[in-house]
Amino acid sequence: MSKPSPLSGFPELLPAQRVVEREIVASLSRTFELHGFANIETRVVEPLERLAKGGEIDKEIYVLRRLQAEDSDVDSGGNMLGLHFDLTVPFARYVLEHAGKLEFPFRRFQIQPAWRGERPQEGRYRQFTQADIDIVGRDELGFHHDVEVVRVMVEALDALPLPGLSFQVNNRKLIQGFYRGLGIPDVTAAIKAIDKLDKLPSDEVARLLVEQAGATPEQAQRCLELAGIRVADTSFVQQVRELGVGDELLDQGLTELAAVIDGCASAVNDHVRVEANLRIARGLDYYTGTVLEVFMDGYERLKSVGGGGRYDALASDGRTTYPGVGVSFGVSRTLIPLLADGVLDGSRPVPSAVLVALVDEDSRGHSLAVAQQLRARGIPCEVVAHPQKFGKQIRTAERRGIPFVWFPSADGSHEVKDIRTGEQVAADPAAWTPPTEDLRPRVVMKEQEL
Structure with missing residues (x-):
C-alpha cells in the first residue's frame, strides 16, 4: 500500500496538538457549566430539506449516501440526509423535537464537529469544531440574556491561552x-x-x-x-x-x-x-x-473567529415561537493556524508523567505493580516496553516527552529521576506525587510577534 495523501480541508492533529484542543474544549466547558449551561450533543445528520433553505450555503452541504444506494440515504420519512454545516440548524430542530421535556429558558452549550464543502484555506475547513452557547425562551426571552451570553463568552475566551x-x-x-x-x-x-x-x-x-x-x-x-x-x-x-x-x-x-x-x-x-x-x-x-x-489580534486575516447575536424566531412549530440569543466560537478556525505558527503547543505528546523502568523481563510484574500504585493515585504512567540499559530507557522517556523515570529495586527501594534537571531522589510509590504542572500535559503558549 502506497503512502496515503492527506485530504485537503480535513485537518488531523498530532498528539501534542490534540492536547491543546482537548484542554481548550475542557476550559470552555468548565466556564459554560459555571454559568449553568447544560451540554447537549445533536446527531450529525439532518433532513436535507431542513439544511437547504435556498441560500448560498446549499452548495456546500455534504449529502449522506451509501456506496450501493441508488439514491441518497433517507430517513424514515423519506427525507434525504445531509451532514450539518453548523450547530444552529440542528439545535433549532432539537428544541422543537424535545420542547416538552426542556425547561425554558433553556441554556445549552454544544461543542461538536460540523462539515462544509467549501474551498479549504487557512481558518476554513471542510471538517471543523465549533463551540456554541445559547439561551432560548418560549414565546419570549428577556433582553438581559443578551448581556449574559456575551459576557459568558467573554469570560470563557479570556480563560484560554490565546492572543x-x-x-x-x-x-x-x-x-x-x-x-x-x-x-x-x-x-x-x-x-x-x-x-x-x-x-x-x-x-x-x-x-x-x-x-x-x-x-x-x-x-x-x-x-x-x-x-x-x-x-x-x-x-x-x-x-x-x-x-x-x-x-x-x-x-x-x-x-x-x-x-x-x-x-x-x-x-x-x-x-x-x-x-x-x-x-x-x-x-x-x-x-x-x-x-x-x-x-x-495578529490574525485579522482569518476575519472573525466567532460571532452570534439575537434571533427572535430560532424555531417555531406554528403555535409556539422560540426566541434565542447565542454566540459561536470557531475552535478549529482559531487553533489550527496558531498550532501551525507554533504559537500554541502541548507540553508533551503523551499523558504519562512517569516512565517506570524495567530491570529485566523477570521483574516486569514488579514494575507493573509500581505503575498501578501510581495510577491508583491519579498519576498517569507507563512501563517501558523493553528491558534495556537505563540510559536507553531514559532516552525513551526524553523522546516521548515524559518528565520522570521511576527506578524500582528488588530490595523494595525506589528512586525517581527528573530527566530535565538530572535530580534523582528516593521515593515511595504510595506517597510520591509529581509537581502539579507535570501531572497532565499542558498548553504552552510561546512568545511570538503577533
Whole structure:
C-alpha cells in the first residue's frame, strides 16, 4: 500500500496538538457549566430539506449516501440526509423535537464537529469544531440574556491561552432604525451592503447602497458615517445622536447596545476587549437585535473567529415561537493556524508523567505493580516496553516527552529521576506525587510577534 495523501480541508492533529484542543474544549466547558449551561450533543445528520433553505450555503452541504444506494440515504420519512454545516440548524430542530421535556429558558452549550464543502484555506475547513452557547425562551426571552451570553463568552475566551481578542458588538435595531429614519427604501439591502465593508472599499459600498438599497448619495454617506463609529464605551450613543437621525427603533437599539457594553465592562482587560462597532451587521436575516463578531489580534486575516447575536424566531412549530440569543466560537478556525505558527503547543505528546523502568523481563510484574500504585493515585504512567540499559530507557522517556523515570529495586527501594534537571531522589510509590504542572500535559503558549 502506497503512502496515503492527506485530504485537503480535513485537518488531523498530532498528539501534542490534540492536547491543546482537548484542554481548550475542557476550559470552555468548565466556564459554560459555571454559568449553568447544560451540554447537549445533536446527531450529525439532518433532513436535507431542513439544511437547504435556498441560500448560498446549499452548495456546500455534504449529502449522506451509501456506496450501493441508488439514491441518497433517507430517513424514515423519506427525507434525504445531509451532514450539518453548523450547530444552529440542528439545535433549532432539537428544541422543537424535545420542547416538552426542556425547561425554558433553556441554556445549552454544544461543542461538536460540523462539515462544509467549501474551498479549504487557512481558518476554513471542510471538517471543523465549533463551540456554541445559547439561551432560548418560549414565546419570549428577556433582553438581559443578551448581556449574559456575551459576557459568558467573554469570560470563557479570556480563560484560554490565546492572543488578544476583540468582541465587536452592534445591534440590528440600531442600524435598521437609523436606515429607516434616513428614509432608505430597502433597509435589508442596506444592511447587506454595509456587511461588505470588510471586503470592499467604502466608495464601492456606497455604490451598492445607491444601486441596491435605493439610497441617495447623501444617505449612503450617512450610512458610512454610522459604520465608522467604533468605541470601547457608551460614548457611541452621543456620536449617533449627533448624526441627527431620529427613530423609535434606533432608540431601542442604542439602549440595548449600551446595556451590553456596560454589562461586559467589568470583565474586559488587556486580553479581551468589548467594543461597540457600528459597522458589524451580520448578513444573516434571522438576527433581530444584538449582533457581534470576535477577532483575534495578529490574525485579522482569518476575519472573525466567532460571532452570534439575537434571533427572535430560532424555531417555531406554528403555535409556539422560540426566541434565542447565542454566540459561536470557531475552535478549529482559531487553533489550527496558531498550532501551525507554533504559537500554541502541548507540553508533551503523551499523558504519562512517569516512565517506570524495567530491570529485566523477570521483574516486569514488579514494575507493573509500581505503575498501578501510581495510577491508583491519579498519576498517569507507563512501563517501558523493553528491558534495556537505563540510559536507553531514559532516552525513551526524553523522546516521548515524559518528565520522570521511576527506578524500582528488588530490595523494595525506589528512586525517581527528573530527566530535565538530572535530580534523582528516593521515593515511595504510595506517597510520591509529581509537581502539579507535570501531572497532565499542558498548553504552552510561546512568545511570538503577533
